[in-house]
Amino acid sequence: MKKTLCTLLVTMAGLGMLLSASPTSAADYPSKTIHMVVPWKAGGGTDSIGRALAEALKEVADVAVVVDNISGASGVTGSIKVARGKSDGYTILMNGDTDIVASLTFADVPLSLDDFAFIGGFFSSPTWILSHKDRGINTLQEFLDKAKANPGKLTLGSTTPAGAQMIMCAAIKGITGLDFRIIPYQGGADMKKALLGNQVDAGVIHAPVLLSEVKDGLIKVIGTGKPLTLITHKPLRSTQTLRDVGIPISIGITRGIFVPKSTPADVQCKLAEMVEKAAKSESFKTFGQKFGFEPEWISGPEFEKEARESLALFKEIKAKYID
Amino acid sequence: MSRHQKGALKRDIFLCSFFIFVGMVALVSINTAKGHGNVAGTQTLNFSTLPNVYSGLLVLFSIMILAGSARKLWKNRSAQPQKIQVDSNNGPVASRRTILTRTWGSLVLLIVYTLVLEQIHFILLSTLFLASLFLLFGQRSPLKIAGLALSGGIGFYLLFIVGLNLPI
Amino acid sequence: MIEGIISGFSSVLIPFNLLLLFMGTALGVLVGALPGFSSPMAIVVLIPLTYPMEPLPALLIMMGVYVGTKLGGSFPAILLRTPGTPAGACTALDGYPMAQRGEAGRALGYATMGSTFGGLFGWILAVTCVPLLSKVAVKSSNADIALIGVMGLIMVSAFVRGSTLRGLTGVVLGLLLATVGLDPIDANPRFVFGYYDLLSGIPFAAALVGFFGIAVVMSDIRMIGARSDLVSNAVNMALPKLVELKTYWQSILIGALYGTGFGAVPGVGAEGSPWIAYATMRNKSKHPEKFGTGIPEGILTPEAANNANNGGTMVPMLTLGIPGDGSTAVMLGAMILHGINPGVTLMKEDSVLVYGLLAGLLICTIFMFLIAWTAIKPFILVLQQDRSWLFPFILLLATLGAFSSMNTLFPVWVAISFGVLGYLMETCKFPVVTVVLGIILGPIIEQNTRVALALSDNDWSTFVSTPPRIFIMAIILGLLVWEIYKGVTAFSASRGNTE
Numbered sequence: 001m002k003k004t005l006c007t008l009l010v011t012m013a014g015l016g017m018l019l020s021a022s023p024t025s026a027a028d029y030p031s032k033t034i035h036m037v038v039p040w041k042a043g044g045g046t047d048s049i050g051r052a053l054a055e056a057l058k059e060v061a062d063v064a065v066v067v068d069n070i071s072g073a074s075g076v077t078g079s080i081k082v083a084r085g086k087s088d089g090y091t092i093l094m095n096g097d098t099d100i101v102a103s104l105t106f107a108d109v110p111l112s113l114d115d116f117a118f119i120g121g122f123f124s125s126p127t128w129i130l131s132h133k134d135r136g137i138n139t140l141q142e143f144l145d146k147a148k149a150n151p152g153k154l155t156l157g158s159t160t161p162a163g164a165q166m167i168m169c170a171a172i173k174g175i176t177g178l179d180f181r182i183i184p185y186q187g188g189a190d191m192k193k194a195l196l197g198n199q200v201d202a203g204v205i206h207a208p209v210l211l212s213e214v215k216d217g218l219i220k221v222i223g224t225g226k227p228l229t230l231i232t233h234k235p236l237r238s239t240q241t242l243r244d245v246g247i248p249i250s251i252g253i254t255r256g257i258f259v260p261k262s263t264p265a266d267v268q269c270k271l272a273e274m275v276e277k278a279a280k281s282e283s284f285k286t287f288g289q290k291f292g293f294e295p296e297w298i299s300g301p302e303f304e305k306e307a308r309e310s311l312a313l314f315k316e317i318k319a320k321y322i323d
Numbered sequence: 324m325s326r327h328q329k330g331a332l333k334r335d336i337f338l339c340s341f342f343i344f345v346g347m348v349a350l351v352s353i354n355t356a357k358g359h360g361n362v363a364g365t366q367t368l369n370f371s372t373l374p375n376v377y378s379g380l381l382v383l384f385s386i387m388i389l390a391g392s393a394r395k396l397w398k399n400r401s402a403q404p405q406k407i408q409v410d411s412n413n414g415p416v417a418s419r420r421t422i423l424t425r426t427w428g429s430l431v432l433l434i435v436y437t438l439v440l441e442q443i444h445f446i447l448l449s450t451l452f453l454a455s456l457f458l459l460f461g462q463r464s465p466l467k468i469a470g471l472a473l474s475g476g477i478g479f480y481l482l483f484i485v486g487l488n489l490p491i
Numbered sequence: 492m493i494e495g496i497i498s499g500f501s502s503v504l505i506p507f508n509l510l511l512l513f514m515g516t517a518l519g520v521l522v523g524a525l526p527g528f529s530s531p532m533a534i535v536v537l538i539p540l541t542y543p544m545e546p547l548p549a550l551l552i553m554m555g556v557y558v559g560t561k562l563g564g565s566f567p568a569i570l571l572r573t574p575g576t577p578a579g580a581c582t583a584l585d586g587y588p589m590a591q592r593g594e595a596g597r598a599l600g601y602a603t604m605g606s607t608f609g610g611l612f613g614w615i616l617a618v619t620c621v622p623l624l625s626k627v628a629v630k631s632s633n634a635d636i637a638l639i640g641v642m643g644l645i646m647v648s649a650f651v652r653g654s655t656l657r658g659l660t661g662v663v664l665g666l667l668l669a670t671v672g673l674d675p676i677d678a679n680p681r682f683v684f685g686y687y688d689l690l691s692g693i694p695f696a697a698a699l700v701g702f703f704g705i706a707v708v709m710s711d712i713r714m715i716g717a718r719s720d721l722v723s724n725a726v727n728m729a730l731p732k733l734v735e736l737k738t739y740w741q742s743i744l745i746g747a748l749y750g751t752g753f754g755a756v757p758g759v760g761a762e763g764s765p766w767i768a769y770a771t772m773r774n775k776s777k778h779p780e781k782f783g784t785g786i787p788e789g790i791l792t793p794e795a796a797n798n799a800n801n802g803g804t805m806v807p808m809l810t811l812g813i814p815g816d817g818s819t820a821v822m823l824g825a826m827i828l829h830g831i832n833p834g835v836t837l838m839k840e841d842s843v844l845v846y847g848l849l850a851g852l853l854i855c856t857i858f859m860f861l862i863a864w865t866a867i868k869p870f871i872l873v874l875q876q877d878r879s880w881l882f883p884f885i886l887l888l889a890t891l892g893a894f895s896s897m898n899t900l901f902p903v904w905v906a907i908s909f910g911v912l913g914y915l916m917e918t919c920k921f922p923v924v925t926v927v928l929g930i931i932l933g934p935i936i937e938q939n940t941r942v943a944l945a946l947s948d949n950d951w952s953t954f955v956s957t958p959p960r961i962f963i964m965a966i967i968l969g970l971l972v973w974e975i976y977k978g979v980t981a982f983s984a985s986r987g988n989t990e
Contacts, residue, residue: 035490042535043814043824051828055542066488069535070898073690077899080687091490106678109687155946162678183945184676186938189813189820193757196811196835197629199946212832212840290830331919338919342660349667349682358679367949368941370674374681377667384660391656422713430709430911433886437903440894449887456883460715475884483891487536490898 029267030274033064035091039078041071045188045209049123049255050094052287056278074162076103076111079258083115087260089267096253097121097307098164098314105314106162113307117263119272121256121298121306122279123288125207126226127168128239129156130219132198140223140240143202144176151179157203158184159191165204166322167314168225168242168251174321175247195219206253207231208292225251230294249313256303272300332396339389346382349374417461428459445484445491450476496618499846503854508551512851515552516858517866519559524575524870526567526704526885527892529696530560531817538825546829547844550822551851557818558855561797562606562863569598569790570874573707573885577699578797580927581765585782585789592785595871596729601790603863604731605743609795610856612747613802617755618849624755624803625810631756633946634953637939638963639759640932645970646770647928655978657921665929668693675938676945688901695762697893697902698909698930702923704889705910708882710917715879728867731787742772742788746795753796754803754815758939761800761816763931765793766924801852809837809845 034057038050047069054065070078075095082093093116103109131137137146147154156172159165161184169182183200185191188209195203195210202222208231213219215233224239231237242249257275259268278284279295288295298306353374417425436452454472462468483489503509515537522533534553541549564579569586582602589598617624644662651658671682672692683689736743746768753764772792773782782789804815812833814820826833831841838845874881893906913923947953955961 037490041817041820042531042538043817043820043822045827048824048827051538051542051824055539067539068488068490068898070490071691072694072897072899072901073687076687076690077897077901081899107673107680107687107690108685109690152948161676162673166678181945181948183942184678185942186675189757193629193811193813196813197632199632210834212834212836216836216839218835287828287830290832291827334915334919338915338921341915342664345664346667352682352684356679356681358674358677367951368937368944370677370679370681373937374667374670377663377670380663381660381667384656384663388656388660417713417716425712425715426709426914429712429882429886430907433705433890433907433910437890437900437907440890440900440903453883453887456886457879460712460879460882462879471880475887479887479891483895487532487895489891489895491894 029089029270030061030063032090033066034061034089035066035068037068037070037078037082037091037093039070039072039075039081039093039095042069045206046094046096046099046255049291052284052291053094053122053275053278056281056284056287057274059283060274060277060281073107073109074103074160075099076107076109079103080109080111082258083111083260085260087263089259089263089271091259092119092271093258094255095258096255097303098251098253098310101307101311101314102163102167104311105167105318113304113311115261116258117261117268118300118304118307119257119259119268120275120279120300121254121303122275122284123255123293123295124230124252124298125254125293126224126228126241126250126252127164127204128207128221128225128228129202129204129223130195130210130214131202131222132195133218133220134198135201137202137222138220140242140245143222144178144245146201147176147178147180152181154180155183155200155202156180157191157194157200158182159188159203159205160184160186164251164253164310164314165206167317168204168249170321171249171251171317172242172247174317175249211292225249230296232289232292232294249317251310251313254298254303254306256298268300329396332392335392336389336396339385339392342385343382343389346378346385349378350382353378425459429456432456432459441491446476446480448476449479492618492621495842495846496850498843499848499850502547502843502847503551503850508548508847508851509854511548511552512555512854513858513862515555516559516855517555517862518552519556519561520563520859520862520866521559522556522575523560523563523579524566524874525888525892526573526575527700527888527890529576529817529892529896530557530578531821532892532895533560534818534821534825538821538828541825542828546826546831547847549825549829550844550848553818553822553825554848554851555855555858557822558610558798558801558852558859559862561610561801562603562794562859565602565606565794566599566867566870567874567885569602570595570871571707571878571881571885572711573704574699577696577762578765578800580699580703581769581793581797582790583703584769584793584924585785585787588783588785589790590785594785596727597731597787598785598790599728599863599867599871600730601787602794603728603860603867604736605746605791605794606798606863607856607860608736608743609747609750610798610801610859611853612743612795613751613754613799614849614853614856615802616747616751616799617802617805621806621810624751624806628756628807628811628813631758632943633758633939634943634956634960635963636756636758637936637943638954638960638967639756640936640939642963642967642970643763643767644928644932644936645967645974646767646774647925647932648974650766650770650922650924650928654920654922657919658925661916661921661923661925662929665926665931666933667929668698668926669930669933670937675934676941688899692934693930694896694902694905695930696896697905699927700889700893700896700902701906701909702913702927704885704892705906706913706917706923708885708889709910709914711878712882715877715882728864728871730864736791739787739791742791743795745772746792747799750796750799751803754800755806757807757811757813757815758935760931760935761804763928763935764800765796766928766931768792768796798856801856805849805852808833809848811835812837 040046058065085091158169353371450472453475457468533556564576565582568574568579568583572587574580586598749764749768754761773779804819807813808819893902
């Protein structure tokens, strides 16, 4: 009995492996379902942006586009899975460039920007600094002045202890040399609650979270890491940036598409074309407007350049002001 | 004391030693890790405080339980009246050896399944997995085994791979 | 408010929406009954399917799933000791013993009624107290949540009476396991040993699947071959009479209060509410030793709590845009996808949606009751089969369910490891429940304590600086004193016996 089972197992295993192999041709890409890996749990901001793009991409590519949430280690697990996966263009990664860069900066992970080919960025947003209206702080300069006058008293919240937001907080504190306290929170929902409950003087979070509360007047945008020129809510377009107050860095996040480095060049080209079309499509534009930002297309090479610059910047700030 | 009670005490000692080992490893690991900057500056509670407390307590409690069990075993005193596992079902229950084979056997099968899940075709592997478990648990009718295993494999394929789009 | 609710009902009581609510609830009950499968997973699948719909119908079907899984998860918990969802794990403590006595129908009946009434009370509480609860949610600071976590931890001792030392070991083990990963404040890696998957900690859902799915199968393999009496009695659900339920009003009320409260305050952890409600009922009961042997209160309380959660989590989701648990997080994502901006302004901008969802929640609860009442027979029939047929399916479901929580093999390995651990612990009479509670409460206590200290600039007096905190602190001290007192009297009594 056991022997027959064994031989059966072996033959079936062999058959199974034969069945799993299937070559794809680059010329008729895409011809089957594309899996878009979003390395975060379903329901977050990045996930929603990814799903909106997936819907738009479906129309452009004329194939099914399925979102796989492969969460873990702040996006590292999913990113590594794609980097090491099949390079036929049917498994693509959707992530924010500074999210990847931040995890490379803070943790020792077997991942590097060289593992990827950058297809392009399609949704850019700066990281902004918010404050509850009852705190009476209107601009970043006011916050810095107040911090100077009251050393050790003001609190600046960061959405995560190891992300782009923390780099921004550390940079502000380090470059200005002022004495205020940085409070790390555990994610967007936590930071939102702290801001809505007026528990910190200011908080750093990716735009456009809390945009509707800003429009309503409950929360104020006191500063931003990059110019807010593309935000749909016009009055915010002239918010003070870090550079305006003498902090010469830019921090934001651009969501883009990545594929493994060894993906054939023509597949990459075709994919870039499709994603660009999807990003500029009506449905994605509408989503962007409702969400808060006009989508903009950043081509692959430029996207890669941005990411590498951010990596260098983050590593520098971490080495100088955090360690 | 009965063989059963002796076995129970031996298992206690084994498990507690495991916990003590885990606690020790934890203590060593957390205290040799170098922490980088205290950004938030919570000096009294830093990254190693609570893990130290927890692992310390784990070791302490495990030692206490271990000592208690070891003492009972040595002094050969009968243990406190344990709640006897009364199975409200009467009938031919399998022998102890069979139960152990089944328990660890199913664990091995589970591990093998997980190891090759991403290599071998899903329906095939799941059907084999189910069939082997049925056999292990004592079922003997080949028709029933094949039928249920196959329908299980196909059913889960439809549910998880097609329906849920699991990337296996 | 009242006109709002009425208008909400009018937008929901149309055939298409009612159909969606029904389908969602039925799907939820079904999905809930499959071990390894959880509510957020099912709701995620619905996102692309409902994308072309209008926001309200799309969210209504998700709401149905959300409500249905809370009851569905209890069916295998009662009949097989394996909960279908994390929320149903506490029901197994008394549900399974009751079923073992041949009273499975009664147990299922209590679960259904507990869920229904808990859901109803939770709904009423949530809807009437939305402004109050919203304020509490926003004003609750990290210090408050940390104190509540500590209070919950002390209540855990209700589960260790009788084997205190082992129970405490379990709790401490759970707390230690919860520290694996990146330190929440300074992002220092703890116990990662080079496995980057562990950076975000041990996935809770996978651990539960291991503890309550795989471990239970491994422990109960010894029951294969023993024919269960339950099969011979054609088990129908036996709904308890309303008169009888009235005697247990305390269980339902306390469960509902905890469920709504814990659901409404984000960060406290809605997963813990059935356990803490159960512990509270046990502590204040006149016959605490009966808990765990199969008494109605032991089923009614956690069931009421986990369905009242649904009402509670609606408050921060709709008034603040903050999720109270995994399922509401996915629903918020779905809202964003549909172009809705959840947050403080949602009520103003889209009150039709808010009231429609609230109305939908009530209707789902009613549907859940009806579905359980009429369609429970097939569940019972399946779950009554010989374990040698069921266990392989449960193992496969557990594996695939763990896989789908993160879409990688990592949680499967976690589930298997915890399965082995749970099996060993159960064999050695360690209460596995305490480890689970340690894992749930550990991060809540640590993160919030440290953030509270950071906010107050290392001033420990922040924990007693507001009236609510002093109140909770008083409860904590009272509980501690009581536990020590009970422990001492039990100890001296046992000493007296053995001398």
